[in-house]
Amino acid sequence: MPFTIDILDDGSILEWESTADGTVVTEHDDYTPRFYVGPRSPDSDIDLTKLRRIYENHPDVVATEIVSRRPGFRRDGEEVLAVDVTHVNRVTTLAPQARQLSEFPIGDLACFNVDFLREFRYCLENDIDPTPASELSTLRLSVPVTETTGDAYTELSVDGETITGSTEDILTAVQAAVDERDPDILVCSTSQIIPTLHEMATHAGVGNFSLSRWPDVDYQQLASQSTYSSYGRVGHSPARYNVPGRAIIDESNTFFYGETNLDGVLDLVSRSKKPVQELAWASIGNVLTAIQICEAHDRGILVPWNSWRHEFYKPMGTLHDADRGGFxxxxxxxxxxxxxxxxxxxxxxxxxxxxxxxxxxxxxxxxxxxxxxxxxxxxxxxxxxxxxxxxxxxxxxxxxxxxxxxxxxxxxxxxxxxxxxxxxxxxxxxxxxxxxxxxxxxxxxxxxxxxxxxxxxxxxxxxxxxxxxxxxxxxxxxxxxxxxxxxxxxxxxxxxxxxxxxxxxxxxxxxxxxxxxxxxAHYDWVAFVPQRESTAGALTKYFGKVAGEDEFKLRGIEARQRSTPAFVEEIQRECLDRLDETRSPEAVLGYLERAIAELHAGDVAVDQLVERNRVSKPLEGYTQNTLNVAALKRACDQNLAVHQGQDIEYVVVDDEKSSRDRVSLVHEDGETYDPSYYETQLVRAVESVLSPLGWDRTDIRRELAETQETMILGWY
Missing domain, CATH: 3.90.1600.10 (B family DNA polymerase, palm domain)
Incomplete structure (x- = not known):
């Protein structure tokens, strides 16, 4: 079975299968994607023959027929119009025309099997399982963040080996690795590597450079970059590219490959009929939907383009009782x-x-x-x-x-x-x-x-x-x-x-x-953390010592937060060890004091103080001079593109300032940091450890001040 499928601009199909003897390609030129149009309601008396005549006259329609299908799980077989089109790209432009025709009342027509991704549609319609029959080979290409916005690369890594030099040097090294390894999968730190390398080859006059296995097409752009919002959280979707004969995994735009590994991706490929490339960048909901679509397809049920299921009527009392969460x-x-x-x-x-x-x-x-x-x-x-x-x-x-x-x-x-x-x-x-x-x-x-x-x-x-x-x-x-x-x-x-x-x-x-x-699990002890501004317990913030093991289970506290600098995480974990050994807040504070002294002495490595935060809006959208704003200004000065939904990494060098000098970006290799800022972060982290014992940051600060005063008096 093919592990990747290319749909070329002329409509021809390339099926690539990995075998024990190498990769085999099969070409088809007779693929005609299909969508359906039918009445939204089973009680409708729409004349499908009239609609069929309209579609038959369209130059992008290959054939039409009236067939019996189930438009929903609660409906039996009904007559719908099947429309076969010339190219997969024409489905989403032809389908809405049915609902815009003046001959039919608005809202009476519904479209089905419309918004499927290209490879998934092909597999579904042709009953193909895209699970590879042999182990897939991979090659990883990556560039540092400083190279991501230029027109040409001066540094690039191939499977961890860094290559620097002229355009010709980099292109030669990449081409040699591709020719030698002939990978089935290109794992890229950013998919923008693909067009950039080909543009470099064009400008340098290197005519024999290509990442593709198909001689006539170097690469295709499948989608442009975009910004989206999901559940109040901003995300960024990079542009997507296709290289014939190879699956692309973009590390900046993959959930399942990042959270699991290639084996996890391939398991879901077998269940969803989404080939490796589409599965890698798909969201959890997208894959779950694909698995559901496969089940619906097996039952002869069409997939609605837009969800139109109304909520069943229910009295006010039931609404009240139903609108509750879990236990x-x-x-x-x-x-x-x-x-x-x-x-x-x-x-x-x-x-x-x-x-x-x-x-x-x-x-x-x-x-x-x-x-x-x-x-x-x-x-x-x-x-x-x-x-x-x-x-x-x-x-x-x-x-x-x-x-x-x-x-x-x-x-x-x-x-x-x-x-x-x-x-x-x-x-x-x-x-x-x-x-x-x-x-x-x-x-x-x-x-x-x-x-x-x-x-x-x-x-x-x-x-x-x-x-x-x-x-x-x-x-x-x-x-x-x-x-x-x-x-x-x-x-x-x-x-x-x-x-x-x-x-x-x-x-x-x-x-x-x-x-x-x-x-x-069994714990020697578990501590439940109060809310920041309340004595009530925080539902998802706790930590505990696993019985019989030299490990802790942590949830919600700083050591589990992605933005926490490595040094702060390390100190918090050490404080947990002290708490486990002594049950003494004073012992924990003693360790905190030494960490603060280390900070102010300048003995902490700068790379251990890097913060990583998500950018939620463009630079001009911020109204406050936050740390993110300072970092974005520095990135803008260096022509580095940081989009909404992406992360930005920096070290705080002077939190008293409000300008871009407040931080340094991680790749700038700065040598200074603001010890007072990171002291505050340490106190906050230790507060999480001691708050279950009744200590807040005011108590911690007072104890630290008293200890310092005692030490000074003792010195005198």
Missing amino acids: IFAPEVGLHEDVHELDFSSLYPNIICTRNVSPDVIRCECHRDRDDVPGLGYSICDERGYLVDVLQPIIDARDDIKAAIRREQQRDEPDQARFAELEGRSGALKWILVACFGYQGFSNAKFGRIECHEAINAFAREILLTAKQQLEASGWRVVHGIVDSIWVTPDPDVDDSQREDLDVLAREITDRVEIRLEHE
């Missing part, structure tokens, strides 16, 4: 000894599968009088929902992979390559399972439905409350609980002989709720 049991701020963490395995996906929660069966007409969803009165049909068929194989596969990981870990000499493969596949599947619940409430989801989202939450609340009640009745005290996890400690008011064993209790709860409750 939350606010943490008890403080340090708790002998704590156990219990987690429900893939709770939301398993709720979907064990309770049959799916858009096609929720609130069905055939069981409308049933009350299947606790507290909401929603019915769920007895017929198996399509979402169950989508998720159950993924749940089962991840369980098998996790079992294989445990077996590998128990071996005397684990196979590290095998272990990395299993970890990558497990991680990729985890992200799909994490997203499946939230996507049901996403307004633009192809097959989502808000009632599914509400039902899943309702079942989750009931399950966690059931677990909480049974744990407390069996001699355990719940100190925190959120969504799918519960933290418990032995109830001091219950005799040890009357307290039920946690493993036995977990099995009993598993049998009762039909979803596996796992003993995730």
Whole structure:
């Protein structure tokens, strides 16, 4: 089966298959992509023959036919118009013309199978599994940030080997590596490397340079760069390019390759029919949608271009009851000894599968009088929902992979390559399972439905409350609980002989709720952190010492935040060690004092103080002189393009200033930093460690000042 598919400008198709004897290409020139047009409502009396005559006269239409398809999971086979077009690029321009025709009432027509990505569409329509049959070879090309905005490179790395010199030197080295390795995948630090190298070759008159395996086409641009906003967060999507015969992975624009590895990517390729290149840059929701589309396709169901599922009518009381999130049991701020963490395995996906929660069966007409969803009165049909068929194989596969990981870990000499493969596949599947619940409430989801989202939450609340009640009745005290996890400690008011064993209790709860409750970890102690401006516990900020292990579990505190400098993270972790050894705030503060002294003595390496922050708006969009603004100004001075949604890295050199001199960019190799600024960051990090014991930054500052005063008096 082909691992990558090229759709050339003339409409011809190149299928590239990796075999044990090398890469084989097959060319086709008869591919005609298809979309569908039909009535939005099953009660519509639209004359499709009239619509067919209109499309038949269009020069980009190859053929039309009236066929029977299911326009939705809740609809039987109906007549729709199938339209075959000359080129995949023409689908999204021809489809909307149906809805703009004056002969038909606005809103009466719907289009299906329109907005599919190129390679995915080809695989779906031709029943192709793009999972490579042989191991794929890779070659990595990268450039430093200082080279990303010029017209030509003076430095470039090929598989970690840095090449500098003239344009001819760099092009020769890249071409030699490509010819020698003949990679199936080009892993690029930025996809802009592809056009830049070819433009360099053109300007230098190097006529034989090409990254392509196809002699007639060097590369194609598939999409321009863009900025987007998702859930209030700004992101940047770089331009996308295609090199015939090779899959491109852009490290600046990939989620699954960055979060897992190539094995994780390939596992999802087999499940989604999205070839490597499209899978690498796709979002979690995009891949989940592709898997759902494959299931719909197998059932003969068309995919709507735009989601138009209205929310079912519900009375005000039901709206109130349904508009709630998952289970939350606010943490008890403080340090708790002998704590156990219990987690429900893939709770939301398993709720979907064990309770049959799916858009096609929720609130069905055939069981409308049933009350299947606790507290909401929603019915769920007895017929198996399509979402169950989508998720159950993924749940089962991840369980098998996790079992294989445990077996590998128990071996005397684990196979590290095998272990990395299993970890990558497990991680990729985890992200799909994490997203499946939230996507049901996403307004633009192809097959989502808000009632599914509400039902899943309702079942989750009931399950966690059931677990909480049974744990407390069996001699355990719940100190925190959120969504799918519960933290418990032995109830001091219950005799040890009357307290039920946690493993036995977990099995009993598993049998009762039909979803596996796992003993995730045992901690010598866990500390729950209060909110910054409140004494209430922060739901997702805690840390604890894993029993019998030399490690901590950290959530939400500075050492887990991507913007935290390495030095601050190191000091916070050392303070955790001191707290574990002594339970003494004074011991922690003693270590903090030494770190502050090291800062002010100038003994901290500048590269350990780098901050990394996301740029949320263009430079002119900021109204305050923040650190990001200072860094963006410096980047602008150096003609470095930093887009919204991208990261910028810098060291704070003088926080008292408001100009661009406030920071230095990471590549500038500055030798100075602002010790007072980083002292503040250290105090903030140590506050997170000591706040469960009742200390805030005011207490920390006062203690530090008193210690310094005592030292000065003692010196005199």
